[in-house]
Amino acid sequence: MAVPAGTLMTARVGVITFPGSLDDTDAARAVRRAGGEAVPLWHADRDLHGVDAVILPGGFSYGDYLRCGAIARFAPVMTELVAAAMAGLPVLGICNGFQILCEAHLLPGALTRNAGLRFVSKDVRLRIENASTPWTGQYAEGQEITVVLKSGEGAYVAGPIALAELGTHGRVVARYAGANPNGSAGDIAGICNAAGNVVGLMPHPEHAIDALTGPGADGLGFFTSVLRTAART
Amino acid sequence: MTALDTVARAAATPQRPQPHAELGLTDAEYARIRSVLRRRPTDAELAIYSVMWSEHCSYKSSRAHLRQFAEKAPPTEALLAGIGQNAGVVDIGQGYAVTFKIESHNHPSYVEPFQGAATGVGGIVRDILAMGARPVAVMDALRFGPADAPDTRRVLPGVVGGISFYGNCLGLPNIGGELAFDPCYAGNPLVNALCVGVMRHSDLKLAAARGPGNKVVLFGSRTGPDGIGGASVLASASFGGAGEGAKRPSVQVGDPFMEKLLVECCLQLYAADLVVGIQDLGAAGVSCATTELAAGGAVGMRVTLDAVPLRDAALGPAEILMSESQERMMAIVEPAGIGRFMEICARWDVPATVIGEVTGTGRLEMTWRGERIVDIPPGSAADDGPVYERSAQRPASQDELAADDPAALPRPAGGPALRAGLLALLASPDAADKSWVTEQYDRYVRGDTVLAAPQDAGLVRIDERTGLGIALATDGNGRYTLLDPYAGAQLALAEAYRNVAATGARPLAVTNCMNFGSPEDPAVMWQFAAAVRGLADACAALGVPVTGGNVSFYNQTGGAAIYPTPVVGVLGVHDDVRHRLSIGFREPGSSILLLGRTAAELGGSLWAHVTHGHVGGRPPAVDLDAEQRLAAVLAAGAAGGLLAAAHDLSDGGLAVALAECCLAGRTGCAVTLRGDPFTCLFSESAARAVVAVRPGSEAAFAASCAEHGVPAAVIGATGGVSLEVAGLFGISLDELGAAHGQTLPAIFG
Numbered sequence: 001m002a003v004p005a006g007t008l009m010t011a012r013v014g015v016i017t018f019p020g021s022l023d024d025t026d027a028a029r030a031v032r033r034a035g036g037e038a039v040p041l042w043h044a045d046r047d048l049h050g051v052d053a054v055i056l057p058g059g060f061s062y063g064d065y066l067r068c069g070a071i072a073r074f075a076p077v078m079t080e081l082v083a084a085a086m087a088g089l090p091v092l093g094i095c096n097g098f099q100i101l102c103e104a105h106l107l108p109g110a111l112t113r114n115a116g117l118r119f120v121s122k123d124v125r126l127r128i129e130n131a132s133t134p135w136t137g138q139y140a141e142g143q144e145i146t147v148v149l150k151s152g153e154g155a156y157v158a159g160p161i162a163l164a165e166l167g168t169h170g171r172v173v174a175r176y177a178g179a180n181p182n183g184s185a186g187d188i189a190g191i192c193n194a195a196g197n198v199v200g201l202m203p204h205p206e207h208a209i210d211a212l213t214g215p216g217a218d219g220l221g222f223f224t225s226v227l228r229t230a231a232r233t
Numbered sequence: 234m235t236a237l238d239t240v241a242r243a244a245a246t247p248q249r250p251q252p253h254a255e256l257g258l259t260d261a262e263y264a265r266i267r268s269v270l271r272r273r274p275t276d277a278e279l280a281i282y283s284v285m286w287s288e289h290c291s292y293k294s295s296r297a298h299l300r301q302f303a304e305k306a307p308p309t310e311a312l313l314a315g316i317g318q319n320a321g322v323v324d325i326g327q328g329y330a331v332t333f334k335i336e337s338h339n340h341p342s343y344v345e346p347f348q349g350a351a352t353g354v355g356g357i358v359r360d361i362l363a364m365g366a367r368p369v370a371v372m373d374a375l376r377f378g379p380a381d382a383p384d385t386r387r388v389l390p391g392v393v394g395g396i397s398f399y400g401n402c403l404g405l406p407n408i409g410g411e412l413a414f415d416p417c418y419a420g421n422p423l424v425n426a427l428c429v430g431v432m433r434h435s436d437l438k439l440a441a442a443r444g445p446g447n448k449v450v451l452f453g454s455r456t457g458p459d460g461i462g463g464a465s466v467l468a469s470a471s472f473g474g475a476g477e478g479a480k481r482p483s484v485q486v487g488d489p490f491m492e493k494l495l496v497e498c499c500l501q502l503y504a505a506d507l508v509v510g511i512q513d514l515g516a517a518g519v520s521c522a523t524t525e526l527a528a529g530g531a532v533g534m535r536v537t538l539d540a541v542p543l544r545d546a547a548l549g550p551a552e553i554l555m556s557e558s559q560e561r562m563m564a565i566v567e568p569a570g571i572g573r574f575m576e577i578c579a580r581w582d583v584p585a586t587v588i589g590e591v592t593g594t595g596r597l598e599m600t601w602r603g604e605r606i607v608d609i610p611p612g613s614a615a616d617d618g619p620v621y622e623r624s625a626q627r628p629a630s631q632d633e634l635a636a637d638d639p640a641a642l643p644r645p646a647g648g649p650a651l652r653a654g655l656l657a658l659l660a661s662p663d664a665a666d667k668s669w670v671t672e673q674y675d676r677y678v679r680g681d682t683v684l685a686a687p688q689d690a691g692l693v694r695i696d697e698r699t700g701l702g703i704a705l706a707t708d709g710n711g712r713y714t715l716l717d718p719y720a721g722a723q724l725a726l727a728e729a730y731r732n733v734a735a736t737g738a739r740p741l742a743v744t745n746c747m748n749f750g751s752p753e754d755p756a757v758m759w760q761f762a763a764a765v766r767g768l769a770d771a772c773a774a775l776g777v778p779v780t781g782g783n784v785s786f787y788n789q790t791g792g793a794a795i796y797p798t799p800v801v802g803v804l805g806v807h808d809d810v811r812h813r814l815s816i817g818f819r820e821p822g823s824s825i826l827l828l829g830r831t832a833a834e835l836g837g838s839l840w841a842h843v844t845h846g847h848v849g850g851r852p853p854a855v856d857l858d859a860e861q862r863l864a865a866v867l868a869a870g871a872a873g874g875l876l877a878a879a880h881d882l883s884d885g886g887l888a889v890a891l892a893e894c895c896l897a898g899r900t901g902c903a904v905t906l907r908g909d910p911f912t913c914l915f916s917e918s919a920a921r922a923v924v925a926v927r928p929g930s931e932a933a934f935a936a937s938c939a940e941h942g943v944p945a946a947v948i949g950a951t952g953g954v955s956l957e958v959a960g961l962f963g964i965s966l967d968e969l970g971a972a973h974g975q976t977l978p979a980i981f982g
Contacts, residue, residue: 019490019493019494019581019582020402020490020493020494022403022404022493022678023404023678025679025680026677026678026679026680029680029697058678059404060401060402060489060490060493062490063402063488063489063490063491064402064490065490118394118397118673119397119398119401119673119674119675120672120673121401121671121672121673121674121675121676121677122668122672148677150401150675150677150678152401204677206680207677207680212683212694212810212811213677213680213681213682213683213694214677214680
């Protein structure tokens with residue numbers, strides 16, 4: 001599945017489109033801007049077409065009926081994705097993608113209604129807490145970046161044991177550096193699994209890849225990071 | 234349950250009484266239907282005519298006036314499809330075409346703010362989709378009663394929540410719009426939604442059925458008992474077999490997830506070239522889609538009405554014809570393409586059903602349980618509705634309004650009073666920071682949003698390689714239009730035109746939403762006629778054609794109509810969005826120029842409204858030639874990289890504009906006023922803008938202003954952390970920000 005080092009510099013990053021995915025074109029653009037090849041993946045497909053990493057983009061998969069991400073978890077493509085993630089494939093879930101990863105039990109906890117009960121769309125400051133995941137390797141630990149938050153159910157919650165586990169094992173990938181915008185526990189904006197290859201992030205780095213169309217280019221590091229990782233493997 | 238009213242039965246029982254009045258048809262209109270059909274209509278036919286001949290669908294009171302938009306339209310090669318289609322289509326170059334339209338959803342949004350506003354977004358998006366375009370952005374022009382009135386606290390959060398819910402879930406960036414407050418909108422909020430879409434020239438689709446034998450496909454949501462022809466319709470228990478339990482809600486319920494699937498499904502159907510003609514289902518549902526498709530193609534159509542998939546099996550034929558269930562489309566498809574059409578719908582989980590076929594008879598025929606219940610010439614319902622020349626009379630009160638000159642109002646004099654006056658305007662709900670609203674809207678999705686609120690106009694990139702983009706602004710000022718409907722409509726156009734130009738874009742085309750009171754009131758009709766005439770004349774003068782729009786009458790509670798409120802949307806083209814201008818002062822050391830002439834014009838101004846609750850006198854003078862020259866200077870300044878910022882002057886004049894520039898870019902400025910300070914700060918003379926010139930470009934920009942004949946005065950420079958007006962006052966950015974930012978959160982939480 002991985003590309004032999006030295007034969008191909010362009011890593012292939014899959015972007016899954018579920019019915020109701022909205023930021024799939026943005027995630028694909030971010031992959032291309034970082035120098036990678038974006039591979040569209042379809043929710044009803046049963047294979048990952050040999051990609052080197054996968055992004056679950058933002059949106060309202062299946063209308064977010066029942067519960068955010070609850071139906072997408074059962075999409076045919078998820079069977080292969082869960083197996084590949086367990087085997088170490090880099091996976092990034094953004095916003096609705098984060099919710100899906102939680103529903104699929106690849107990540108602990110859940111995303112709930114914002115503290116203010118309203119949809120929040122604004123630029124936010126994040127502090128990178130873990131710069132050793134495949135998605136954050138290009139950042140420095142403690143680095144602050146500006147990206148876009150836009151969600152109605154972005155408040156991260158988890159039980160006290162799970163929260164302690166995330167904290168003590170460096171599994172909080174990013175926290176809100178300014179005022180907590182949605183009531184997330186511990187100001188948590190993103191987390192990873194124990195192996196570090198599966199990352200869930202509530203804000204949108206793919207909307208911060210160019211000062212023309214976003215608050216800046218701070219978000220591009222998530223995509224250049226995974227390309228660097230994929231090129232190494 | 235009464236027996237099915239068939240065509241044969243209608244012919245055999247000519248004298249059977251029918252509830253045409255309850256359905257909103259006059260005796261004369263009912264007689265006309267009988268004359269068209271040479272018999273009485275069946276219940277189903279009566280349902281079709283009642284909705285198609287409604288004011289909303291037929292424009293019967295406005296049509297005689299709206300003709301001017303076409304008759305006076307300036308010559309242009311940019312218009313690929315115009316008025317009469319679902320939306321106008323404009324050529325923007327490089328093989329791209331853009332379609333855009335604004336539409337009202339005022340009444341539903343008052344009854345049920347959340348769903349009313351949500352389905353307003355859904356409806357206008359389908360209009361754009363039906364033209365063959367991919368919808369790429371939305372905007373909303375909102376007007377409510379006083380911000381702190383209890384009912385506004387019910388209506389506004391619901392409307393904003395509905396727009397947020399539907400637009401965000403649909404994945405369309407919300408790039409701007411308006412939010413205004415006035416007691417006149419307390420019983421009649423205005424919710425006007427705009428959508429813009431993009432296509433290649435070759436993708437243009439028209440609402441016309443062609444080719445006898447082609448199939449009629451209904452796809453999208455199932456048809457339910459929601460939004461059936463308004464509350465009065467079907468109120469009669471004897472009508473269409475509807476019993477007591479059939480009192481249906483008249484506001485539709487939206488499902489943005491289905492709409493998202495419908496958008497992607499339609500775009501794939503277009504790409505596969507499987508669609509001969511297409512129409513969205515909005516007002517009047519199946520009645521409108523079938524009659525307009527058949528009339529548009531000058532063909533007949535045979536429909537098996539019981540093939541329509543239902544959410545409620547108890548629905549009868551008249552209810553199905555009038556249902557306004559959301560997220561539905563109707564397509565004409567060649568028989569050979571049906572298999573592939575159905576495959577694509579299945580890929581997107583969109584239910585699709587063949588409900589009929591195109592015929593060569595020129596008649597629209599429908600059957601129900603095998604019996605013929607509709608047999609009409611489709612054009613008689615779609616195109617040949619009644620047209621009324623309503624009487625129009627300038628009300629005597631107009632003279633009193635004009636005589637009530639704001640020059641007589643007490644004015645602030647001296648630095649401290651002017652300072653307090655500016656802070657009061659900035660803190661007023663009309664001028665206050667709108668982040669409470671816009672932070673509920675996704676502006677980033679699709680990754681092409683270059684400018685959004687609080688900028689002068691929204692700006693969307695169309696081509697990532699070339700930088701081609703489109704700018705859009707909506708504007709309207711009910712106070713100006715009340716004082717002078719002709720000038721007020723022109724000022725609305727001028728402001729939207731100026732806002733688009735302030736981003737560096739070239740204004741190209743116009744859409745409008747005419748919000749007025751009852752057309753049966755001669756005073757309202759006078760306002761409407763003058764506003765339409767003013768807008769049509771101004772479009773001709775500025776060289777920007779009206780490509781489509783919408784009229785909303787009956788915006789009144791009891792005898793009190795809203796202020797006449799034409800909301801005008803202007804579309805502009807940006808050759809390279811990387812050269813866009815934004816309003817924020819970002820760097821110190823740029824000289825600030827005031828462009829245009831300032832006179833003492835305070836009639837209908839924000840200052841008079843906020844400080845004195847006053848509306849009277851004359852609105853600002855209209856100078857369309859000056860507007861054109863100003864737009865040309867701004868476009869040249871942007872393209873040449875001469876400008877660091879630009880902001881149009883409108884509500885609140887120079888004072889509010891400078892404060893907004895400082896706050897948006899978090900950089901202060903110092904200016905010196907020449908002439909009466911109050912007039913300089915708060916007058917709302919049109920055709921003006923404030924710009925910050927890049928250091929080193931001063932001479933080049935001055936030359937450009939001279940070349941275009943635009944008066945330009947250096948009034949100061951950017952820099953510092955406060956807004957300083959020499960000899961009068963200074964206000965720190967923190968104090969400006971606090972005054973500007975706290976109002977809406979304090980009211981709405």
